[in-house]
Amino acid sequence: MSKIYAVEYHYVTDKDEEMAAVRPSHRAFNGRLADEGRLLAAGPYVGTHDALIVVRAEDEAGALALLEDDPFQQAGFISERIPREWNPVIGVLA
Template sequence: MPIFAVHYSYSEATVPGRDTYRPEHRAWLGDHLAAGTLLSSGPFADGSGALLVFQTADADALTALLADDPFAREKLVDHVAVLEWVPVLGAFAS
């Protein structure tokens, strides 16, 4: 199954909303971690965004999955970049 690196970009304007919806967002992430579709995630230290690493059947499945993220639903992500990633070394390499 393909692995995708998802880069969320945030702005200062979305801080209050992200603070409000963070518990729901993290519960959503936890559900996907338990299901095996989320491999890792976390915010950038400077607060500018986050990196999420997913393993899904294809890009369409990932698009549908991301649409259910509370941050996306509440329009708290300013930009989403998705790249299929092929790890050759390390924890995610096959």
Template sequence: MTVFAVEYRYASGTESAASRLDEVRPAHRAWLAEQAEAGTVLASGPYEGGASALLIFRAEDRSALDAVLAQDPFAEAGLIESTEATPWKPIIGRLADAVTA
């Protein structure tokens, strides 16, 4: 199982995009909570300013990760401008403990 650091950059530039993010956010957070319960999401949260976020996922490989990310209500609503996913190996701390447990 691989851990991925995923960065989302949200659609921006218009008032309607911000409004749409606010509208879809409860479904997005409910989906993240389900993924966390399943052990797929280890952590997530927006960067200061709210235009982007960091999400830590666990998946078999990049294609499995992409399949999960496509189910995010933000993605389904076209509210993610870009996604960058990098394999990451936590060594020290609680996330490292969660990965090796």
């Protein structure tokens, strides 16, 4: 049975222009995962170089593997990914 994982992305801070060029591919990648039902939500934290990606996976390693082909990851724009199993008890994801 799959679980829900919140994966926090910490982006490098000196590549904003390069990231802007890759962002459409990054969003298309996330969109495909969402269409498949494996990505539940994604977006940046306002005013930071961080983002949150919420996915369905069997385990922590699976959550990271699911996101390995993210164009931002492939281009080296993500300095750290922190996966945490999340247990929503109220709301549409509960």
